[in-house]
Amino acid sequence: MAKIVGVHGINQEFRGSNTIYDRWLPALKDGLERVGARLDSDHEFRCAFYGDLFRGRSKSAMGIPNYDASDIDSDWEKELLLEWWEEAAKVEDDIKGPADLSTEKATPRRVQKALNALSGSRFFGGVAEKIVISFLKQVGGYLHNPDLRQQIRGRIVEAIDQDTRVLVGHSLGSVVCYEALCQHPEWSVEVFVTLGSPLGIKGLIFDRLEPSPVSNLGSWPGSVKRWINIADAGDIVALEKELNPLFNGLVEDKLVYNGSDAHNASNYFTASETGEAIKLGLIDE
Template sequence: MSRVVLVHGIAQQHKGPQTLLADWYPAMADGVTLARAELPRQDVAMAFYGDLFRPTGHRGLGEPDLDASDIEEGLEQDLLLAWWEAAAQAESQVPGPDAAARIRTPHLVQRALDALSHSAFFAGLGERLLISDARQVRRYFSEPDLRAAIRSRLLDELTHRTEVIVAHSLGTVVAYEALCAHPELPDLTLITLGSPLAVRGLVLDRLVPAPHDGRARWPVPVKRWTNLADRGDVVALAKQLAPVFGARVTDVLVHNGAKAHDVRPYLTARETGQAISAALRRPMGGN
C-alpha cells in the first residue's frame, strides 16, 4: 500500500510495472534527496497500463509496419503537425513548415515525419514509433472501453495510504480524469510532469469532464497540485495549467536539457523532489 503512485505516458507497451518502477525510482529518489528528504522504494507503486496498447500477435518483428499513409486525419495528424511546429521553434536544425505547406496535402505528414527525424527531442524514434505514439493518444480519446480500463489501472493502485500521484505526459490526463470521476477519494497531492492537459484543440477540449467557457473542472480529491514543464517540451505545449485549471495550481518551469520530455530529468529536478517531500511531510488529510 504505497504513499506515492506513479502514472506513465505513451510508448511503454513493451515494459511492465516493475521494469518502469526500476527506471523511475532512482531518478525520483535523487530529486527527493536534493530536497533533503527520503522516499523508500516500498512506498512507491507504478500504475501501469502500457500492456493495453500492446499489439496482438502479428507477422513481422517489432512495431507494426506503419508509414505516413497510415496516419488518420484528425487527432493523429494534428498531433504530428503540432510536434513538428514546436520542435522547429525550439531547435534550429529542424526545418519548419512554411506558410504554403500548412495546407493539408497527402505529403504534409511525410514532411513532418522527415523534419522530426532531425530533432534531438525525438532522437532515436523512427517513423513507425512516432506514428505509434500519436496513435496511442488518439486511441485513448476515441475508444471509451480502453479509456476506462486505463483509468481503472490507476484507481486499482490507490489505497488509504496514498498521498501523492506523480503523473507524466498522457498519464497526467489519466490521473486528472480518474480523480474528477471519483470525488470520494481521500485528499491527495497531484504532481504533473510534461503535461499536455492545457493544449487546446488537441487535449483540453477532449477531457472528461469537458471544460466550460475555457475553464476546466477542479478534481475534488486534489488539495495541492504542482505542474512542472520544460520550456522545450514539445508535448507540454501549454506550459502553465493555472490559467485553465485554476490559480490553485502551482506552475514551475524546469530545465531538462536535450531530452526535454523525458521523465527522468523531470524526476531528478529539485523542484519535483520538493513537491513530493512537502506533500509527504504533511499529516494525512492535512491542508
C-alpha cells in the same frame, strides 16, 4: 502501503510496472534528496501500468506496425503532428517548421515532411517514423476509444489505496491521472504532480477531457489540495507549459531544465522542483 503513485505515458508497451518502478524509484529518491526529504521505505512508491493495453498482437512478430504517412488518416492526428512539428522548430534551430498549421493543407507531402522533421529531431532521438506515428495513435486511442479509456483509468484505480497522498503523472499519464482524480473525489490524494503534460493542448486534448471544460476552464481534480505542473521549455509534448490559466488559476506551474532529453521521466523526477512537490505529500500534518 504506497503514499506515492506514479503513472507513465506513451511508448511503454514493452515494459511493466516493475521495470518502470526500477527506473523511476532512484530518480524520485534523488529529487527528494535534493530538497532534504526521503522515503521511509521503498514500498511508499508504486507504479501503475497500462502500457500492455497498447501492445500489439502481430502475427508476423514484427512488433510496432510498419506505419507510414498514409496511416495518419484523421484530422486529429494531422493537427497534433503539425503542432509537434511547429514546437520542434521552436526549440531546435536546425528544424524548419510548417508555414501553415491548417489541417486542410495537411497534404500527404506535408505530413511526410512533418514526419521527416520529427524523426530527425533531437527530441525524438532519430526514431523511425513508424514510432512517431505510434505515439500519435496511442494518445488518440486513449481519447477516442471509450472502452480503452476506461480500462486504462481502471489501472490507476487499482494502484490507489487509502494511504496514497501523491499522484504523479508523466506525459499521457498526466491526462489519465487527471480524469481518474475527477472520477474519484473520495480519494485521499492531496498532491497532484504533472510532468511533461499535454493537458493544456487546446482543441486536441484539453477540450476532450472528461469531464469537459466549462467556459474554457477545466474542473478541479477531485480531492487534490495542491497541483504542481512541471515542464521543460524544450518538451514538445508539453506544448502548453502553463496550465494555471486553464484551471481557474490554481495550478502551480514550474519550468525545469532536463538537458537534451527534455521529456524523459527520470530527468523530471531528479529535478528539485519535482522533489519539492512530492515532499508536500510526505509531510504529516
